[in-house]
Amino acid sequence: MISIENVSKSFVLHNQGTAEIPVMQGASLTVSAGECVALVGASGAGKSTLMRMIYGNYLTASGRIMVGDVDVARAAPREIIQLRRRTLGYVSQFLRVVPRVSTLDVVAEPLLATGTDADAARTQAETLLTRLNIPQRLWALSPTTFSGGEQQRVNIARGFAFPYPALLLDEPTASLDPTNRATVLAMIAEAKTRGAAIIGIFHDHAARDEICDRQFDMTKFTMGPAA
Amino acid sequence: MTPLLQVETIAKFYGSRIGCADVSFDLYPGEVMGIVGESGSGKSTLLNCLAGHLTPDRGAVRFDTRAQGLRDTITMSEPERRMLGRTDWAFVHQHARDGLRMNVSAGGNVGERLMAVNARHYGDIRNEAIDWLGRVEITEDRIDDRPTAFSGGMQQRLQIARNLVTGPRLVFMDEPTGGLDVSVQARLLDLLRGLVREMNLSAIIVTHDLAVVRLLADRLMVMKDGHVIETGLTDQVLDDPQHAYTQLLVSSVLQV
Numbered sequence: 001m002i003s004i005e006n007v008s009k010s011f012v013l014h015n016q017g018t019a020e021i022p023v024m025q026g027a028s029l030t031v032s033a034g035e036c037v038a039l040v041g042a043s044g045a046g047k048s049t050l051m052r053m054i055y056g057n058y059l060t061a062s063g064r065i066m067v068g069d070v071d072v073a074r075a076a077p078r079e080i081i082q083l084r085r086r087t088l089g090y091v092s093q094f095l096r097v098v099p100r101v102s103t104l105d106v107v108a109e110p111l112l113a114t115g116t117d118a119d120a121a122r123t124q125a126e127t128l129l130t131r132l133n134i135p136q137r138l139w140a141l142s143p144t145t146f147s148g149g150e151q152q153r154v155n156i157a158r159g160f161a162f163p164y165p166a167l168l169l170d171e172p173t174a175s176l177d178p179t180n181r182a183t184v185l186a187m188i189a190e191a192k193t194r195g196a197a198i199i200g201i202f203h204d205h206a207a208r209d210e211i212c213d214r215q216f217d218m219t220k221f222t223m224g225p226a227a
Numbered sequence: 228m229t230p231l232l233q234v235e236t237i238a239k240f241y242g243s244r245i246g247c248a249d250v251s252f253d254l255y256p257g258e259v260m261g262i263v264g265e266s267g268s269g270k271s272t273l274l275n276c277l278a279g280h281l282t283p284d285r286g287a288v289r290f291d292t293r294a295q296g297l298r299d300t301i302t303m304s305e306p307e308r309r310m311l312g313r314t315d316w317a318f319v320h321q322h323a324r325d326g327l328r329m330n331v332s333a334g335g336n337v338g339e340r341l342m343a344v345n346a347r348h349y350g351d352i353r354n355e356a357i358d359w360l361g362r363v364e365i366t367e368d369r370i371d372d373r374p375t376a377f378s379g380g381m382q383q384r385l386q387i388a389r390n391l392v393t394g395p396r397l398v399f400m401d402e403p404t405g406g407l408d409v410s411v412q413a414r415l416l417d418l419l420r421g422l423v424r425e426m427n428l429s430a431i432i433v434t435h436d437l438a439v440v441r442l443l444a445d446r447l448m449v450m451k452d453g454h455v456i457e458t459g460l461t462d463q464v465l466d467d468p469q470h471a472y473t474q475l476l477v478s479s480v481l482q483v
């Protein structure tokens with residue numbers, strides 16, 4: 001489902017003396033349907049960078065990143081938007097909220113965007129929010145003012161609303177209490193069972209060992225100071 | 228899929244000064260493109276060339292017309308272009324007074340556009356106007372007020388209603404949230420987001436506000452000195468900018 005071939009990445013900071021920050025070189029990784037692979041390596045090794053490259057949020061200068069039949073490294077913006085709508089989900093480390101949109105609508109949005117009717121989308125969003133213990137009195141509010149843990153759970157509910165065949169998870173269990181952590185791990189396990197290909201970053205090693213089938217060590221491809 | 232708008236090497240000069248040059252892109256149905264860049268970089272010039280308000284010195288602007296498919300709007304006849312301006316295109320100005328008739332009631336401002344596309348029945352026009360005022364959160368009891376009695380945010384919402392009532396397919400916006408305070412802006416943006424999605428609109432939005440493009444635009448074009456220096460998916464350009472100028476813009480060292 002996800003096939004990364006020989007990708008490299010460096011950042012060039014033009015306004016800081018044209019500093020070049022090499023991050024990775026020659027990274028290759030394949031993740032099949034139903035598999036969960038953990039990206040590991042020291043802080044700064046490039047885990048989040050690789051995840052953002054797969055999502056098309058960071059540019060990939062060389063190599064290929066196939067998600068389904070789309071090469072993200074070369075795709076036009078509208079192909080990536082289409083890919084993100086139906087194929088590739090991403091739970092980022094922090095929720096980026098749109099002002100004035102209710103929590104329920106934030107979670108229902110990926111379903112509405114793919115043509116689910118409004119009632120069914122809302123029912124599904126309610127189910128997810130209930131499962132993740134977001135109190136019902138908060139559903140009509142914008143998550144802007146929620147606590148870090150509440151925002152993270154809203155983010156997860158949103159990320160799991162649509163059954164994407166490929167899923168990227170950046171620290172999905174960070175800042176969660178044991179009950180919610182167990183719920184999120186169960187949701188990831190269910191996604192694997194339905195055949196999702198998953199790439200995750202977990203500083204929580206127990207969670208990682210429980211849910212991931214393999215580890216991918218970024219350090220081998222690191223070129224920067226972390227190497 | 229056929230692009231809705233196909234722009235090919237557009238250039239516009241003011242004497243020897245460059246307005247904009249060498250601009251090419253395709254815009255597809257449902258896509259929203261943002262244009263950012265410093266003051267004087269050519270954003271408004273480009274937008275006006277695309278919307279038929281200015282005649283470019285070079286290049287082609289092809290629009291996918293309902294009847295005849297892709298047509299160059301620069302070389303088509305003036306009446307044809309004006310008809311597109313009334314039906315398929317909408318233009319939201321930075322200053323609402325440039326896009327509204329200030330001495331005509333709110334209802335009249337919206338109804339007038341319907342009459343321009345041959346709506347005749349008074350009751351239908353009034354109901355449609357009330358419906359649209361409601362969608363932009365202007366209550367029915369304000370329908371007979373003139374825009375001069377409205378706040379800046381309300382005027383801007385009225386301008387949007389006036390523009391969208393005829394069901395355009397492509398909306399041009401030049402700084403639609405400029406000059407409004409932040410909470411009014413948020414409300415307007417939320418409204419625009421909803422309308423773009425519901426009506427499957429394509430839009431080109433000129434703004435100096437990177438938060439606005441992050442919220443509204445799928446794609447982003449960065450301009451400097453009349454030229455496009457960087458384009459891409461909005462979040463990619465903002466989070467991993469490649470060009471020195473874009474990096475400066477994003478790091479807020481340079482506020483436009």
Ligand SMILES: Nc1ncnc2c1ncn2[C@@H]1O[C@H](COP(=O)(O)OP(=O)(O)OP(=O)(O)O)[C@@H](O)[C@H]1O
Pocket residue numbers: 011021023041042043044045046047048049050224466467
């Ligand atoms: N947008 C960016 N611009 C410039 N440099 C960046 C950018 N994003 C990441 N980097 C650099 O790339 C390197 C890898 O960072 P990344 O965030 O991928 O590390 P990580 O492995 O996720 O670390 P952590 O475990 O601390 O989250 C770092 O040196 C970082 O400073």
Ligand SMILES: Nc1ncnc2c1ncn2[C@@H]1O[C@H](COP(=O)(O)OP(=O)(O)OP(=O)(O)O)[C@@H](O)[C@H]1O
Pocket residue numbers: 241244245246247264265266267268269270271272273
């Ligand atoms: N009518 C005109 N006559 C002469 N020069 C003009 C005219 N209109 C614009 N220009 C020049 O063309 C260049 C581009 O102007 P334009 O209005 O397109 O910039 P802009 O990016 O929209 O700027 P702003 O953010 O300030 O609105 C500028 O150098 C400007 O001075």
Ligand SMILES: [Mg+2]
Pocket residue numbers: 047048049
């Ligand atoms: Mg990281």
Ligand SMILES: [Mg+2]
Pocket residue numbers: 270271272
């Ligand atoms: Mg301008």
